[in-house]
Amino acid sequence: MPTPPAQPQRGLAQLFNRRRVVATLGLSLLWGLLLSPSWSSNRAGLLLRTVEIGLVAMIAFGIAEQWPRRLPSWIARWVLQIIAVALSIVPTVVAIYVYTTAQGELPFWRDSQRASGVITLSVTGLLFIPWVAVTSLVRQRDSFMRNQALAFQLERSELERRAADARLRLLQAQVEPHFLFNTLANIRELVDSGSAQASAVLGSLIAYLRAAVPRLNDPATTLGQEIDLVRAYLELMQMRMPDRLQFSLRADAAAHALRCPPMTLLALVENAVRHGIDPSEEGGRIDVRIQVENGHCCIQVRDSGIGLAAGSTAGLGTGLSSLRERLHLTFGNEAQLNLSAVHPHGACADLQFPARPSTA
Structure with a gap:
C-alpha cells in the first residue's frame, strides 16, 4: 500500500x-x-x-x-x-x-x-x-x-488564547445580568412605594446603564472610566438611601489611564453596597482609595456595613469569584484580590494588579 x-x-x-x-x-x-x-x-x-x-x-x-x-x-x-x-x-x-x-x-x-x-x-x-x-x-x-x-x-498558544477569550466572554455574560438585576432590585422598593424621587432615580439609572452596559463586552477598559461609572453608581445608590449611605472616592491621577478588566472597580463597590450597607439598618460608609505604587495599582474598597460574619457569605461568591477569574485571565498570577473583616464591623476588599497603561 x-x-x-x-x-x-x-x-x-x-x-x-x-x-x-x-x-x-x-x-x-x-x-x-x-x-x-x-x-x-x-x-x-x-x-x-x-x-x-x-x-x-x-x-x-x-x-x-x-x-x-x-x-x-x-x-x-x-x-x-x-x-x-x-x-x-x-x-x-x-x-x-x-x-x-x-x-x-x-x-x-x-x-x-x-x-x-x-x-x-x-x-x-x-x-x-x-x-x-x-x-x-x-x-x-x-x-x-x-x-x-x-x-x-x-x-x-492560539487555542489557549481563544479559550481564554471565550471564557472571558462567558464571565462577562455572567456579570451583565448579575449587575443589571441587582441594580433594578435596588430601586424596586423606591418605585413600588411611589416615592417622588422614583422618576429622578429611574432617569439616573437609565443614563448610567447607557454608559455602563456597552463596556461590558470590551476586553479591557481604563480605571478612569471605571471611576466615572462607580461615582455614578454610588450617587445613584445615595439617591435611593440618602440617610444610610455616605461615600468617598479618591484616586491618584496616574491611575486613570491604567488598564483593567471591565466592571472591576464596580464589582467591588457593588459588593460593598449589596452585602455591607444595604442589609444594615443603620447603613454605613464606603471609602474607595486607588493608589499607584512601585509599578502596581492598589485598590481598596472599605465599608462600615454589617461585615463578613453577620452577612450572607453565599452572596459574596458570585461577583468576586467572577472578578478573580477575569483578573487572572488578564494579568495571570500578578493580580491579587483579598477580602477581610473590619472591626468593629464592616469589610475591606484589597486588590492589586500590574500598573499597565491602556493601549486603547
Whole structure:
C-alpha cells in the first residue's frame, strides 16, 4: 500500500538552495584536500573532480527527495535518497575520466595511474558521500521536528488564547445580568412605594446603564472610566438611601489611564453596597482609595456595613469569584484580590494588579 505523498517541495529552488550548494562545495573541497597528499599529479584537477562528483550526488539526493511523489510502503524516502547518492558516485567518476581522456590517449582502464584514480575516488566517495547524506538527513529531520514543535506551540498558544477569550466572554455574560438585576432590585422598593424621587432615580439609572452596559463586552477598559461609572453608581445608590449611605472616592491621577478588566472597580463597590450597607439598618460608609505604587495599582474598597460574619457569605461568591477569574485571565498570577473583616464591623476588599497603561 503506498505511503502518503511527500511534503510539498519547492522544485529547483529546493534542489539548488544556497545553503545546500555551499555545504556541498565545502565538503567536496575538503574531500579533495584529504586525498591530495597521496595524489601523484594534477591536484587542482583532483579538487575539480571531487566538486563535480559532490554536485552530482547533491542533485541525485534532491531528485530522490522530490520524485517519485508517492512511494510504496516498503521503502522510506530517506532510504531512496541514500541509494540514489550511492548509485550516482561510480558512474560520475567513470564519466569524468572518459570525458577528460584526450583523443589518442589510452582509455583510463589501461592506464594504471588513472585507473588507480578512478578506484580511489569511487571507493572514498562511497565511504564519504553517503555518510554526509545521512548527516544531512538527520539535520533536516531535526530542523523539521523543531519547526513542527514551534508550529504546535503557536497553535496551542492560539487555542489557549481563544479559550481564554471565550471564557472571558462567558464571565462577562455572567456579570451583565448579575449587575443589571441587582441594580433594578435596588430601586424596586423606591418605585413600588411611589416615592417622588422614583422618576429622578429611574432617569439616573437609565443614563448610567447607557454608559455602563456597552463596556461590558470590551476586553479591557481604563480605571478612569471605571471611576466615572462607580461615582455614578454610588450617587445613584445615595439617591435611593440618602440617610444610610455616605461615600468617598479618591484616586491618584496616574491611575486613570491604567488598564483593567471591565466592571472591576464596580464589582467591588457593588459588593460593598449589596452585602455591607444595604442589609444594615443603620447603613454605613464606603471609602474607595486607588493608589499607584512601585509599578502596581492598589485598590481598596472599605465599608462600615454589617461585615463578613453577620452577612450572607453565599452572596459574596458570585461577583468576586467572577472578578478573580477575569483578573487572572488578564494579568495571570500578578493580580491579587483579598477580602477581610473590619472591626468593629464592616469589610475591606484589597486588590492589586500590574500598573499597565491602556493601549486603547
